[in-house]
Amino acid sequence: MNDEQVYAMRHSLAHITATGVKKLWPHAKFGVGPVVENGFYYDIDLGDVKISESDFKKIEKEMRTVINRDELFEHSTMPIDQAIAWANDNDQPYKSELLNDLKRSGTTVASDLDASEMGTIAEGDAALDHVGFYTNGDFTDLCRGPHVESTGKVGAFKLMRVAGAYWRGNEKNPQMQRLYGVAFATQEELDAHLEMLEQAKARDHRKLGKDLDLYTTSNLVGAGLPLFTPRGTVLRDVVAGLSNQLRQQKGFTKVWTPHITKQDLYEASGHWAKFGDELFLVTSQETSDKMALKPMNCPHHTQIFASQPRSYRDMPVRYLETTTDYRDEKTGELGGLNRVRSLTQDDSHVFARPDQIEQEIDGLLASARELYETIGMKLRVRLSYRDDSDAYLGERELWDSAQAQLKTAVEKNQLEDFEQDGEAAFYGPKIDFMATDAIGREHQVATVQLDFVQPERFKLQYTDQDGNFQTPVMIHCALLGSIERFLSVFIEHTGGWFPLWAAPEQIRILTINDTVLDYVEEIEAMLADTVLMQPVKYNELRFARDDRNESLGKKIREATGMKIPVQLIVGPKDKESREVSVRTQGGEEKIALNNLTDYLRSL
Numbered sequence: 380m381n382d383e384q385v386y387a388m389r390h391s392l393a394h395i396t397a398t399g400v401k402k403l404w405p406h407a408k409f410g411v412g413p414v415v416e417n418g419f420y421y422d423i424d425l426g427d428v429k430i431s432e433s434d435f436k437k438i439e440k441e442m443r444t445v446i447n448r449d450e451l452f453e454h455s456t457m458p459i460d461q462a463i464a465w466a467n468d469n470d471q472p473y474k475s476e477l478l479n480d481l482k483r484s485g486t487t488v489a490s491d492l493d494a495s496e497m498g499t500i501a502e503g504d505a506a507l508d509h510v511g512f513y514t515n516g517d518f519t520d521l522c523r524g525p526h527v528e529s530t531g532k533v534g535a536f537k538l539m540r541v542a543g544a545y546w547r548g549n550e551k552n553p554q555m556q557r558l559y560g561v562a563f564a565t566q567e568e569l570d571a572h573l574e575m576l577e578q579a580k581a582r583d584h585r586k587l588g589k590d591l592d593l594y595t596t597s598n599l600v601g602a603g604l605p606l607f608t609p610r611g612t613v614l615r616d617v618v619a620g621l622s623n624q625l626r627q628q629k630g631f632t633k634v635w636t637p638h639i640t641k642q643d644l645y646e647a648s649g650h651w652a653k654f655g656d657e658l659f660l661v662t663s664q665e666t667s668d669k670m671a672l673k674p675m676n677c678p679h680h681t682q683i684f685a686s687q688p689r690s691y692r693d694m695p696v697r698y699l700e701t702t703t704d705y706r707d708e709k710t711g712e713l714g715g716l717n718r719v720r721s722l723t724q725d726d727s728h729v730f731a732r733p734d735q736i737e738q739e740i741d742g743l744l745a746s747a748r749e750l751y752e753t754i755g756m757k758l759r760v761r762l763s764y765r766d767d768s769d770a771y772l773g774e775r776e777l778w779d780s781a782q783a784q785l786k787t788a789v790e791k792n793q794l795e796d797f798e799q800d801g802e803a804a805f806y807g808p809k810i811d812f813m814a815t816d817a818i819g820r821e822h823q824v825a826t827v828q829l830d831f832v833q834p835e836r837f838k839l840q841y842t843d844q845d846g847n848f849q850t851p852v853m854i855h856c857a858l859l860g861s862i863e864r865f866l867s868v869f870i871e872h873t874g875g876w877f878p879l880w881a882a883p884e885q886i887r888i889l890t891i892n893d894t895v896l897d898y899v900e901e902i903e904a905m906l907a908d909t910v911l912m913q914p915v916k917y918n919e920l921r922f923a924r925d926d927r928n929e930s931l932g933k934k935i936r937e938a939t940g941m942k943i944p945v946q947l948i949v950g951p952k953d954k955e956s957r958e959v960s961v962r963t964q965g966g967e968e969k970i971a972l973n974n975l976t977d978y979l980r981s982l
Contacts, residue, residue, distance in 0.1 A: 380534075380564045384822035387413055387525040388533050389562045391452065392442075394528055396538075396560060399441030400520040404428060409520070410473045410546060413480070414644045417572060418536075418561035421542055424473070430556050435538040438558075442536070445905075449531030452516040454524065462521065463511045473546060479752040495678045506909055536562040573779050584870035585715040591875050591941060593866075593883070594716070603720035604712040605863060613921065615723070615862055617881050618869065619701050621726040621753070621915045622858045625746040631699040631727055634728055635678035638703070648678040648833055649772050653756040653805050657706045659720075659891040669738065672705035676857060677830075680728045680835045684851075689841035694851065695739055701862075702726065716867035723862040729854040730839065740788040740810075740827060742857045747812055747825040750858050756814040756872060761794040761823070762786060763802035763809040771805050773832040781829040782808045796973035806832035807855075816872040824865060828855040875942045876964060878980045880911055886922035886979075887943045889934040891950035898954040899924060902947065902972065909976045935962070945979065 380388065393412035400407050401422055410422030430438075431439070457465065459482050466475035511523040515530050527533060531857055538560045545550035588594050593611035600606060623633075623965070639661050642912040645651040651658075654674060661670035673679065681697050689696065694943045703723045712718050729739050748981040751758050763772045764782050785808055789796045803809055812825035833839075840848045860866040869877075879885050886906065888899055903924065911918040925934050931948065938946050948960040948967075963982070970978050 381718075383525070384527075385564065386935045387527050388564065389414045389419045390524070390531050391530065391564050392560060393421050394452075394515065394518070394520055394522070394526070395442050395445050395533065396421050396438070396558060397423075397439050397520060398445050398515060400425075400558070401518060402441045403437065404611065406470075408471055408473060411477075412520075415559075416572075417538070417563075418559065420557050420559045422473075422555040422557050424484050424553065424555050430558060431539045432541070438540055439536075445516065446530050446533060448516065449529045451529045452524075452526040453514045454526075455512045456509045456516065457512060459508055459593060462512075466521070478521070480508070506888065512974070513762040520685060522580050524732070532562045533567040534562055536560050536571065537569060547655075552739045563654045571878045575818050575820070579820070579871070582871040582874045583715075584820070584867040585867060587870050587875040588715070590743060591883075593870070598771070599608065601720070602710055603708055603718070605716060605719060605721070611869075613883040614866065614877070614881060617915060617918065618725075618859060618865065619725055619862060619920075623699060623752060625858065626697075626699050626725075626727055626752055626856075629697070629742045630695075631697040631712070633865065634674060634680065634683055634700050636673070636683075636700060636702065637674055638705070639670050640673055640679065641958070642671060644678045644682075645671065645674075647836055648681075649806065649836060650675065650678065654706075659705050659707050665732075674700050674704050674706045675728045675832060676700055676702060676704065676724065677728055677853070678837075680726075681833060681839060681853070683729050685837060685839055689730075691732060691841055691843050691849075694841060695735050696851075697729050699725070699727040716863040719861070719863050722864070723864060724857050728855045729856070730834070730841075730851040731854060732841075732849070733852055736784055736854070737788060739854055740785070740829075741825050743854070744788060744792050744794070744810070747827070747856075747858055748794075751812065751814055751824070752813075754869065755878075756824075758815075759787055759797070759813050761797055761802065761809075762789060763804075763805040764798060765799050765808065766801040768801075769896055771803065773835070776810065777831040778803075778829045781831060785810055785827075785829055804828055804830075804855075806830045807847055814868070816868060817874070824860055824868065825858045825954065826856065826860060829853075830855060876944065877942070878912070879944050880915055880918055882921070882944050884921055884923055884941065886920060886945045886947060887938045888924045888926075888947045888949060889931060889938065890924070890926040891931055891948070893926070894951055895949045895954045896926060897948055899926070902949065902959065902975075905972070905975065909979065911980060913980075931932055945982070 393414070397409055397412060404425050412419060412421035447842060460477060463475055463478045466478055479609060494747055504526065510521060512519055513522045513524060513526055540559050540560065542557050543554050544556050544557040561572060565573060591610065592608050594605045594607045596935040602696060642651060658674055659672040663670060683698065683757055684696055691706055701723065703721050710719050713720070731739050746759065765778055789810060802811070807828050807830040810827040811823050813821050813842055814824045814975065815821050834850050834853050839851055841851055843849050868901065888902060890896065890899060904922045904924050909920050912918065925938070935946065944963060946962040948962060953959055958969050959975060960970055961970050961978065
């Protein structure tokens with residue numbers, strides 16, 4: 380199936396779901412039922428009846444009855460007043476509300492429903508006097524399609540979960556039940572997806588974050604504000620260190636900026652108008668200045684650049700700063716480390732001459748590729764362009780030039796890419812790196828952005844070789860992006876079995892009895908003098924000793940449960956032969972003590 384056919388199949392299954400629910404609960408009232416990634420959902424109001432997972436089997440049975448009847452999906456249209464009467468006669472108040480809004484506004488898109496939802500409602504485009512319906516068997520629904528030809532052509536599906544959802548996303552409206560399903564063209568594809576979900580459940584970073592003692596949360600601190608433990612902080616520092624190292628090799632130097640700023644800075648940059656409702660506001664008891672916690676760092680870095688005269692000989696100027704920013708995300712969207720209110724960015728900015736753009740982007744693309752090759756994730760890139768809306772700042776000609784230069788850089792670096800309009804930042808187009816994890820999921824990670832707008836708004840200048848003032852180009856780059864979000868991806872990609880260079884505790888020494896403690900001290904002295912040179916230089920080994928009076932089996936189980944990548948087992952025979960037993964995920968082997976450092980560096 381192509382993408383359009385899969386979309387029609389999943390949309391048809393949303394209607395079949397509603398058909399089955401209506402059969403079981405004739406009083407059901409329906410909201411909208413759009414297609415989503417890998418499946419569909421339908422918003423349903425059953426009054427006091429609550430759907431649970433125990434109901435899925437009987438709903439699926441009714442759905443399969445509809446599928447086995449192979450009912451045609453028959454399309455029809457109706458004048459909007461007649462459609463409103465239909466909704467009222469059939470006790471469908473949510474459909475009636477949508478139709479009345481459509482009649483009043485004369486448009487198919489309402490501010491509190493996204494386009495995919497509205498696509499299930501209206502027939503055609505703006506200023507309509509007719510709306511579309513689809514009928515299968517004795518069930519009719521307000522819809523513009525598309526659908527498959529008949530109910531028997533919908534592939535394989537499974538109902539997955541039910542969740543609460545406020546009607547039209549407004550907490551002041553009634554809460555409905557959102558019934559989710561997944562759907563694929565074949566049973567084999569569905570089975571593969573369900574297996575991936577089982578693996579994802581086992582790899583969930585929220586579970587592993589607790590099990591491996593990486594981070595915690597506190598109601599007293601607040602939602603979306605994770606607290607990293609000593610082990611989690613090591614992990615943060617090591618991956619941030621790799622990012623810094625890769626950029627410093629390209630000539631970036633560290634800067635530091637404060638966490639609060641005057642509102643004026645973001646008004647000048649344009650962020651206040653675009654993202655003012657996402658800012659945490661700060662009140663001073665000393666001045667009347669309107670302040671905010673910084674949500675990003677680029678405006679601050681412009682002020683460092685502007686702090687002294689710049690010549691074309693000084694260019695490019697490269698800054699990096701790994702720092703925490705703050706955004707007032709909606710409470711309902713917060714989850715684990717994926718979406719937080721305190722996000723740490725490995726941020727960097729280049730101020731360059733136009734003739735330097737290509738070489739700077741090449742360097743950043745190379746750094747991003749090296750980082751994700753080290754992590755073991757396959758990359759492709761999304762060229763994120765502007766669309767035709769008025770949501771962007773700057774002249775269209777500059778945008779066209781910037782987008783063309785990014786496309787050229789990606790092609791020159793032979794990166795697999797795809798283009799997507801409407802995904803650009805408001806100030807410029809982006810190269811977004813999309814990384815595929817160990818179970819096949821794709822995540823947006825690093826980004827490189829070209830910006831002609833902020834240098835103009837801040838009146839940044841350098842003098843060219845003729846003594847004339849010119850405006851630099853600004854290039855934004857974050858290799859990890861949000862470190863918190865990156866860690867959620869990294870934890871799930873590895874399943875908590877971090878590579879040796881990144882593991883919070885790299886080595887645990889497990890003793891068989893107390894007769895080997897002097898030999899263990901010798902081993903510890905050797906480990907203390909050993910550093911890993913790749914991929915993070917001067918990465919000192921992190922090790923601990925378990926010499927408790929417990930069985931070796933228990934010690935191994937506990938070390939394995941904490942996913943310690945290297946376990947050194949030391950017993951009397953090892954002491955006598957000047958060896959250690961090295962246990963890793965790959966198995967167990969004997970290593971001579973004088974070869975241990977080289978062995979560890981080879982892992």
